[in-house]
Amino acid sequence: MADKILVTRSSMPDFDEFCKEIEDLWDSHWLTNMGVKHKQFQAELEKYLNVPHISLYTNGHLALENALAAMNLPRGGEVITTPFTFASTTHAIVRQGLQPVFCDIEPVWYTMDATKIENLITDKTCAIVPVHVYGNICNIEEIERLAQKYGLKVIYDAAHAFGVKYKGTSAACFGDASMFSFHATKVFNTIEGGAVCFSNDKLVQLLNDMKNFGIHGPEEVAFVGGNAKMNEFQAAMGICNLRHLDEEIAKRKTVVETYRSRLSDIEGITLSSIQEDVETNYAYFPVVFEPTIFGSTRNEVFDTLAQSGIGARKYFYPLTNTFDCFHGAYDVNKTPVALHISKRVLTLPLYADLSIDNVNRICDVIISCKK
Ligand code: T4K
Numbered sequence: 001m002a003d004k005i006l007v008t009r010s011s012m013p014d015f016d017e018f019c020k021e022i023e024d025l026w027d028s029h030w031l032t033n034m035g036v037k038h039k040q041f042q043a044e045l046e047k048y049l050n051v052p053h054i055s056l057y058t059n060g061h062l063a064l065e066n067a068l069a070a071m072n073l074p075r076g077g078e079v080i081t082t083p084f085t086f087a088s089t090t091h092a093i094v095r096q097g098l099q100p101v102f103c104d105i106e107p108v109w110y111t112m113d114a115t116k117i118e119n120l121i122t123d124k125t126c127a128i129v130p131v132h133v134y135g136n137i138c139n140i141e142e143i144e145r146l147a148q149k150y151g152l153k154v155i156y157d158a159a160h161a162f163g164v165k166y167k168g169t170s171a172a173c174f175g176d177a178s179m180f181s182f183h184a185t186k187v188f189n190t191i192e193g194g195a196v197c198f199s200n201d202k203l204v205q206l207l208n209d210m211k212n213f214g215i216h217g218p219e220e221v222a223f224v225g226g227n228a229k230m231n232e233f234q235a236a237m238g239i240c241n242l243r244h245l246d247e248e249i250a251k252r253k254t255v256v257e258t259y260r261s262r263l264s265d266i267e268g269i270t271l272s273s274i275q276e277d278v279e280t281n282y283a284y285f286p287v288v289f290e291p292t293i294f295g296s297t298r299n300e301v302f303d304t305l306a307q308s309g310i311g312a313r314k315y316f317y318p319l320t321n322t323f324d325c326f327h328g329a330y331d332v333n334k335t336p337v338a339l340h341i342s343k344r345v346l347t348l349p350l351y352a353d354l355s356i357d358n359v360n361r362i363c364d365v366i367i368s369c370k371k
Contacts, residue, residue, distance in 0.1 A: 005358055007313040009351040010184040011248050013240035021236040030232065033212075037235035044242055045195065049172040052199040055207035056235070060159050060181025060194030062228035064092040066210045067177040067196045068127070070203050071153045073098060077126035082112045083321035083330075084338040085131045088181075089157045090320035093129060101125070102321045104335040105133075109275060110286070110345075113337070114139035117146055127153040132161035132171055133316070134347075135187075135283035136275060140166060140174050147175075155179070158197075162188045163249055163281035172197035182238060187252070187281045188245055190238040193230055251352035252282035258356050259285055259348060262363035266370060268294025284315065285348045287366075288341060295371025298344045308365045310349065317342040 012018070025031060038056060045054050057063035073079070075097045081089060083102045093100045101120050106113040112130045128147060130138040138156070147154045154175035158164075161171035162180045172178050182193030196207055209216050214225030241248075263269055270288040274280050291297040296304075298314070305312050319342050321330035332339055348362060 002309060002361065004309040004311065005349045005354070005362065006311040007347060007349050008185050009353065010189055011187075011241060011244070011352055013237075013244060017240050017243075018237065021240050022233060025232055025236070032229055032231035034208075034229065035232045035235075037232040037239065038230060041190075041230075041235040041238045041242075044239065048242060048245075049170045049197060051170060051172040051197045053197065053201070053204050053207075054172075055196045055198075055204070055211065056230040057194040057196065057211055058228045058230050058234070059192045060179055060183060061088045061092060062211070062226070063181075063194035063196045064088065064155070064157060064159075064179040065096060066207060066228060067155050067179050067198075068092060068096045068098065068129070069210060070196075070206050071127060071155065071176060073126045073153065076124070078122060078124040079127045079129050080112075080117055080120050080125060081129040082131050082133070082338070083319040083332075083335050084110055084133060084316050084342060085157065085320060086159070086316065087320060087323070088159070089129060089131055090323070098127070099124075100321075100330075102330055102335050102338075105338045105341065107337050107341070109136040109272065110134065110338075110341060111136050111138040112143075114142035114146070117143070121146070121150055121152075125150065125152060127155060129155050129157060131157040131159070132164065134272070134286055135160045135164050135281050136272065137161065137164060137166045137171065137278050143175070159183075159186070159194075160283045161281065162186065162283075163245060164283075165279040167277045168279075173199070176200065177203070182234075187248060187283050188238075188241055190230065190234040190241070193234045193238065248352045249281055252350060254356070255350055255352075255354050255359055256282050256285055258359045259363065262360065263287065263366065266294075266367065268292075268370070269366075282350070285350045286315070286345050287348055288344045289346065290344065294369070296369040298346055301366060301369045302346055304369050305346075305362070305365055308361075310362055310365060312346045312348050312362075314342075314345065315347045317345065
């Protein structure tokens, strides 16, 4: 059988480049706790993203939890969010003692349907946590308008949107804070890693202390914080990968264009196109199968691909509002579009070095499922 193809494959710098980057750690023996690499990486990211402040984290999830905590939201407060996301988004809200209230998604970009937010606002609503899912940018203007009108905080889960720009502005710059994930599976990785981006100067010390046990100074522990610091090896990986990001995105673009050329005319398959005013990062390639037209269900296509050694993924199925851990607390029928898409979507393999031959192999298998 031909080689297995997984849904993605971590981008890595040349071995020698990484070794050179970490060489001085053997001289300094300084491995973590905001060392030289951490400072350099943070400064390079602030410049790249053109955002006033960044706090680096050991992963995206803890970055999101701490971003929520930094907003000083009332315990038990309601947070409007999407169920069409990775577990992390909903879990971050719940683990912060807040109540998720699920808003449906819109059917083209799969981001939160901003026209449905206002009806969900109550006197307990304190924040909105939208997700730029697959790197698709949410309806920033409408979310901002509602946040202003009702005095709500907006924390974007921008885990998928590193390198994405909307009207020339980086996805780091919207809302009260935006979280990026630099996980191994992302367009840009620091092995594990994440960041909170924000412009409010008052949050700088807080978000930095939050990831370091609430330690504010040599003899001052201001509050009960956890540990979520990015270490020097992660930062070194980030410094290297940032040098190659443009090339990474360009290669992904070629893969996506090949998928489009092979799959866009097939009845029963919907590909999501690139949004107007958005410079994309080609993070994911979601494909929606309508079984009544395509002839095969999403699950049948998934299984056929798997039998051919191709690991597509059902991102995002099941919806987070159906997770067992919530014991039926949420009514999935309130998010019918999300339910519809989650039953039909597959994200196809996508990474910089996925060969065009392999993209064609994947498309051949998909096309063979058409009935
Ligand atoms: N918000 C959103 C919207 C997110 O999507 C995520 C993470 C977060 C928040 C939280 O951010 P982090 O705390 O993770 O920074 C993966 C990732 O683990 C997760 O980061 C990501 N979202 C999610 C969408 O995908 P899995 O369980 O699907 O990963 P896994 O281990 O099955 O890996 C998928 C494929 O990636 C593998 O088939 C091969 C490839 N891979 C994987 C690893 C671990 C590599 O090439 N190298 C690797 O090291 O969750």
